[in-house]
Structure formats: structure tokens, C-alpha cells
Amino acid sequence: MDIPIHVGKGKHSKKGFAFTIDVLLALFITFFAFIISFNFLTSFTPASLQFVHLRTLSLDALSVMEKQSYLSDAAQGPDVPVPSTSLRDFLLQTPPQVCMQVQLLNSTLNEVYSVEKSGCTLGGEDFQVAWRSFIVRHNATSYDFYLARLTSWYSQPT
Numbered sequence: 001m002d003i004p005i006h007v008g009k010g011k012h013s014k015k016g017f018a019f020t021i022d023v024l025l026a027l028f029i030t031f032f033a034f035i036i037s038f039n040f041l042t043s044f045t046p047a048s049l050q051f052v053h054l055r056t057l058s059l060d061a062l063s064v065m066e067k068q069s070y071l072s073d074a075a076q077g078p079d080v081p082v083p084s085t086s087l088r089d090f091l092l093q094t095p096p097q098v099c100m101q102v103q104l105l106n107s108t109l110n111e112v113y114s115v116e117k118s119g120c121t122l123g124g125e126d127f128q129v130a131w132r133s134f135i136v137r138h139n140a141t142s143y144d145f146y147l148a149r150l151t152s153w154y155s156q157p158t
Contacts, residue, residue: 050154051128057098058130058152065090065102065132065148072136074113075104075146091117099155105147112146120155127153 065071070087091100099120104113132148 051126054098054128054152054154055130057094058100058128058150059132061090061094061100061152062130062132062148062150066134071104071132071134071146071148074102074115075106075136075144087113087115088118091115097155099153101151103149103151105149107145109147120153127151 062071065087068086068090070090074087087102091102094100094117099117101116101120102114103111106112128151130150130152132150134146134148136144136146138144
């Protein structure tokens, strides 16, 4: 059985040319749609990243303070010298452009202790507040519930 082969210009070659133009047009449209959507999805402002960084840093700092017992030591009050210096020293080890203030509240929401990173003043409206609860065990039967409030902000350039 012989299969006929058409050589030359016929119907088939014109359909192939039209099909090629359709594919090129579709690829062109798809490429520009991809570029526009990629540009839209990757656009960001530095301020939004700073807010996320500050939030993450605040939550991480509270976790470290609790795990290292800085919060439970400071809950004893400012009269105990070790807690006041250990929590203050921790705040001084944070990045220099970040200011922080830690407040400890007891179960009745009264402030027990407060410390602020030295050289910082609370200014502007761009600050982040993070909370963490913790329990201090005094003896086998005595426990106290506390809240730590960490306010953080970026220091203002002078």
C-alpha cells in the first residue's frame, strides 16, 4: 500500500503557517501575563519588611528571655540586683537600631517590673507589641502567673 506524499504548496502548508502565528501570539500573551503577575507578586515596600522583622525579633527575644529565666528572675522585682542587670544586659545585646521596653505584669495586670534599653526614647507610631505569658514557681505549691509585654521600635536617626 502506497501512502501519497504531497510536496509543494498546498492546503497543509497554509494551515501550518496560521497555526504557527496562533502559537506565537499565545506565547507572547502568556509571557507578558506572566511578567505582569510576577512583578505584581514580588513588589514590596521596605517598610513592610521592617515591620515583619521587628515582629519576629520581638517574639524571638521574648522566647529567649523566658528560656534563659530572665523573665522569671525579673518577676521578683527591681530590688533583686541579678534580675535587673541580666534583663538589661540582654536588651543591650539586641541590634543597635532596635529599641525595646519590657514590662512584667502580674495576674491582676499590675506592673511588677519595667526596663528599657538605654539610649532609646519611644517616638513615632511605628512600634510593635508582643506578649508572652509565663509561670513562676516559688515552691512545691506556690505558682504565680505573669505576662511579659515587649514593645519594640526602630531608633530614630540623630
